[in-house]
Amino acid sequence: MGPPYPHPSRPTRLSCSSTATHSNSSDPSRRNIHRKENQFLYRNSSKLHAYDREKAPYPSSFDSQVVELQSLDNAVLLESKGRSSYVDFEGKPNPTRCLDIGTGLGLWVISTAKLWPEATFVGLDMVNMQIPLQVLEQEIAERIEWVHSNILRNKLPFEDEEFDHVHINGIALGVPENKWYPLYEEIRRVMKPGATIEHIEEDAIFPSLPRWYTDPLRARSRSLSTTGSVPARISYNGSSTTSNHRHEHELLEMLYEDVWSTRFINAHPTSILPGYFGAFFSRVLSPPVVQYQSPPFAPFAPLMPIRDTTIPPLPRAISHPSNGAESSIPLRNGSPPSSPRTETFSNGGSLRTSPSSTLRLSPEEVAKCDSSPSSSVTSLPHIDAPEVPPSPPRDPEAVSMLSTTSQAGSYSSGSTSSKSAKRPSVMLEGTSLGGEQVIDIFPVEKVQSQDEQTKYMHLYRTVTWVLSTKEAMWDELLVHVQAKDEILKKFGWTEEDYNEQASRARFECAIDQYQSDMRGRIALWNCALHNGWELPFPDPLTRAEVDEGIQLRREILEAQRLADNGDIEPPVRKIRILIGSKGS
Incomplete structure (x- = not known):
């Protein structure tokens, strides 16, 4: 038998729009709640239009x-x-x-x-x-x-x-x-x-994450599950046969592509x-396709205040915004980043943090921060964060506490590839129509000046759109399941999984995992801090939890270093603008 279905199936529910039709509102036929435009269907908490797929193949939900x-x-x-x-x-x-x-x-x-x-x-x-x-x-x-x-x-x-x-x-x-x-x-x-x-x-x-980022997360999760530290979860990719996939979420990407191809x-x-x-x-006027580039990987989220004060906090890097303006990020339950902040320790040392610089620590320096059980916060080595010059030399031995540098040209922060040079946030691709007249249609320089947080907004938009097609992706998966398609075995399906309940369970886990991974990639907490919000901390962590977090970060950084090939991340948005007129 397959794994239990964790989400009770619910029948499709019909709902009428709460918004009245505004044009010709005096016409009763326009206010008829039974018209298709006034109806929505609810499937697994997704709000969908009520038209038949053949008549209106638009796959996105209308969730808020x-x-x-x-x-x-x-x-x-x-x-x-x-x-x-x-x-x-x-x-x-x-x-x-x-x-x-x-x-x-x-x-x-x-x-x-x-x-x-x-x-x-x-x-x-x-x-x-x-x-x-x-x-x-x-x-x-x-x-x-x-x-x-x-x-x-x-x-x-x-x-x-x-x-x-x-x-x-x-x-x-x-x-x-x-x-x-x-x-x-x-x-x-x-x-x-x-x-x-x-x-x-x-x-x-379909935005995705490199395997050097997700593999340590999955390995840590499997380790905790087998030791009983956390409850085991159903996972569509639990099989070791998925290790040769291009990325962790290849199943969802396949279904996402099916959504479009089956609708022509x-x-x-x-x-x-x-x-x-x-x-x-x-x-006709049309500039080249506008490409919004992937944002840099944000710093690791700060480790929360801990109950055992003998454990020092793990140093972490601060990324610099593209506009170069100096601001401050709180290291703990701090104040909004209105001005550069100095964190003072009892030994008189201070750590000045500024998004215009990146703290780069070797593995040995990181190890110093938690090498001794009796060490205290005052044992944190003093690290000054000097201003970074326009073109700083790259130290191949240094390991950034960012998953990648704010120079988003490379997956790896330690890469010495020429591809890691700073790239614009917007690039143009392909041909244009209309000659020199198209230059002023899209203001590239103005868009280039958008701050780093705007790049994360574009990534958020694309990820949200992918998730909006969740039920359409499920429909495509169900076709594969009902046909007993062998391709699903590539993603860990067994013979017992070729039924609707087991497959829906795996699908929900895949969606949840993708949403969680991309939420970490978007790093809303980092954007919030840059805009003056305080980071809401839950209960303080135990020493074991802090050790776990430190070890996971080390594993991600090491996986990143080993996997670095200088590849450039694909764009998160590609937009075409077309302008024309009707001849006389």
Whole structure:
């Protein structure tokens, strides 16, 4: 028999949207709660749209943490351009009738309505989830209309040549590739001659962690389980046969790719859309694909205050923000990093911490911190953190207490590879359309100046999107299980596991593990400290727990050193911007 199913199965539950339809609210048919746009299904705590998969293959959930990503995207546009459109209307009148396809919460419509006071707006989406108009200022609300329709099955519910500007952002991962021609044809129909269109899309990327980071974590977990220190957990990757996988979460990556391929959705719209777009619109402008690079690995989370004060704290590194501004991070239950902090010890020594520098300790220096059972906090060796010059020499013998340096060019902090030189946070890839005119569309220099914490935000966004397709990934796994696909044995499946309950248990563990690992990679605690928050500490650790934490960190650093090959981490986001117009 397979392992017990830890999550009681729950039937799919139907729920009606709490947000009323706002356009033509006097029409009873638009307020009918039985319309598809007003309904959501709940499966294993995921909020999904109520359309059949064949009619609307959009796989993402509508959970609050997923919907809130739209706020991040809208903020990035407003911050990078200083306006709500990539189209430059300088010297020209602003549009007067605008359509936003895939409007979601309606944030682009609302923010643009504030900037273009003469324009009216229609936000179109297949589900009723928009911000209620009654909470907006009357002058804004009276120029906005929410309309609901499935654009893959229905013609756009508008007159010919009705709009002089169309905005589209983030619909490609719900559109099968054979639907782009009829969709663009419909969009062109409702555009006035000379109307402009902007379309922003990004690829489906699956962020992962290198094995040098996850293998020590798993080895430590298995060791504790066998000794009885922690309860054993069901794990989809418990078999030693998974050690040759590219990364720990290869099963989920396979299922994530299946989500798109079985829906005939191209997971890389940045590469295919220029061809479709150019077939229907003229004066096409598109800069190269914008790549947001992976953030550096954050420092290890600080070890909490311990009950046995004879155990010294483990020194740790502080990463420096990209803007070079000096600030401070508390070493223990400290104050917000408003100014550089000096930690004073009873022997008169001090440790000045600043994110503009990185403390680099050899294994021998680390060992000094806990070599003696009778050592105290005052025995911590004095370490000054001098300012790091623009291009410091790399010491191959030094081991950073970061999993990697804040120079995110390499997986390894100890690498001497030329690839480890500081790279920009944003890179451009591929070809552009429109010649020199595309240079000003995406303000690379301004985006480059974003601080390090913004890079973690982009990683968080991508990871949250992956997790939003959880139920779609489960559907793909269930197909493999029902077909008794041999490929699952690669991930530890036995004959007893080819049933829904056992497979769901393994799947939930895989999801939980991925979420936990990526939460550590994102290191929200590090971002919070940089922004003035105090780190909430639980109960103090015991000496054994501190020893365990120190040993785990050593193992990760050693695994990193041995695995270093100078590889560059893949980008966490790849975005394509397309701008065009309808010919006269």
